Amino acid sequence: MIIIEASVAQSIVGELGSLITTGKWPERPPANTLRGVDFYSARDLVRALTFGAQLFKNKHGYLPKLASPGTFSEHIFLRKFLAPLPMPSLADKLAAYDYVKARLGEDFLPSVVWANDNVSELWAAEPPPGRFVLKANNGCNFIMFLNLPGDLVAKRSEIEKKSTQWLGSRFGYSWGEWQYCTFKPRVFLEGFVDFDGENVPDDFKIFCFGGKAHLIEVDVNRFTNRLRTAFYDPSWKHIPVAYSHEPIQRERPGNLDQMIRVAETIAKDMDFARIDLYSDGKCNIKFGEITFAPGNAGSRFSDLRFDRWLGSLFGKGPHAPFQ
Numbered sequence: 001m002i003i004i005e006a007s008v009a010q011s012i013v014g015e016l017g018s019l020i021t022t023g024k025w026p027e028r029p030p031a032n033t034l035r036g037v038d039f040y041s042a043r044d045l046v047r048a049l050t051f052g053a054q055l056f057k058n059k060h061g062y063l064p065k066l067a068s069p070g071t072f073s074e075h076i077f078l079r080k081f082l083a084p085l086p087m088p089s090l091a092d093k094l095a096a097y098d099y100v101k102a103r104l105g106e107d108f109l110p111s112v113v114w115a116n117d118n119v120s121e122l123w124a125a126e127p128p129p130g131r132f133v134l135k136a137n138n139g140c141n142f143i144m145f146l147n148l149p150g151d152l153v154a155k156r157s158e159i160e161k162k163s164t165q166w167l168g169s170r171f172g173y174s175w176g177e178w179q180y181c182t183f184k185p186r187v188f189l190e191g192f193v194d195f196d197g198e199n200v201p202d203d204f205k206i207f208c209f210g211g212k213a214h215l216i217e218v219d220v221n222r223f224t225n226r227l228r229t230a231f232y233d234p235s236w237k238h239i240p241v242a243y244s245h246e247p248i249q250r251e252r253p254g255n256l257d258q259m260i261r262v263a264e265t266i267a268k269d270m271d272f273a274r275i276d277l278y279s280d281g282k283c284n285i286k287f288g289e290i291t292f293a294p295g296n297a298g299s300r301f302s303d304l305r306f307d308r309w310l311g312s313l314f315g316k317g318p319h320a321p322f323q
Contacts, residue, residue, distance in 0.1 A: 139171030
């Protein structure tokens with residue numbers, strides 16, 4: 001249970017006032033986009049801002065400054081409510097697949113063998129045998145690994161229970177990730193991406209500002225208690241920063257340049273997006289998702305200077321590398 005401190009609520013009201021009085025409240029968004037401030041009612045906007053700010057403080061130890069964000073985390077918090085996001089929402093994982101297909105073709109997409117808003121239809125569909133991931137398009141970490149056809153029988157009750165929870169969720173509404181609530185929830189069955197190996201491949205999260213890659217996060221051993229992270233610049237210079245654990249290092253992928261081209265093609269015309277790709281580091285690349293609010297602004301870096309440097313990339317003009 002999250003307890004909202006009175007000082008947090010008071011601060012948010014004051015920060016909202018500062019945005020207005022300093023003239024930083026943005027104008028109406030461009031066509032085919034939507035912002036959090038347009039999506040929420042006035043009451044729910046304040047509630048989501050306050051709840052999100054409390055989560056932010058619990059994680060970072062300070063409150064976000066809405067009128068003058070400095071760190072990357074503060075910028076992401078502010079963007080949750082003021083950044084115009086493309087509509088139809090690319091937070092919809094299935095819509096994001098269509099978006100990528102239109103720009104890059106099908107080669108970079110994982111296979112989707114079934115999708116529906118009613119999980120009971122899964123058994124009638126008789127999906128092919130193999131390793132799959134059952135996902136929902138309307139949230140984060142809505143996943144279940146399955147071996148078919150056996151798990152359709154052995155895990156039927158678990159599949160039905162989890163899918164029902166996912167489909168009934170308004171993920172993100174309470175803390176500002178409203179974009180997950182703008183489309184019809186669906187569950188889908190996706191081929192397990194392993195590039196003919198036993199384990200989940202490395203996850204390359206490419207931070208793009210103005211459509212250009214500036215930072216690459218590599219996550220290894222995902223979905224295990226051995227998750228580790230490495231950060232690199234686009235030339236593969238290691239940045240000794242991580243989250244809550246010691247930073248690691250990885251060899252330069254042989255297809256790094258191709259991954260950057262794929263990410264920048266997807267992020268073109270977006271002022272900020274994190275493009276997540278799976279790769280074997282050789283020749284295979286599969287798209288993961290487009291993320292507009294990484295970590296819900298709650299990912300705490302091990303170096304605050306790095307958080308500030310990453311926040312500076314939202315500015316215009318040339319950017320110095322992190323030192």
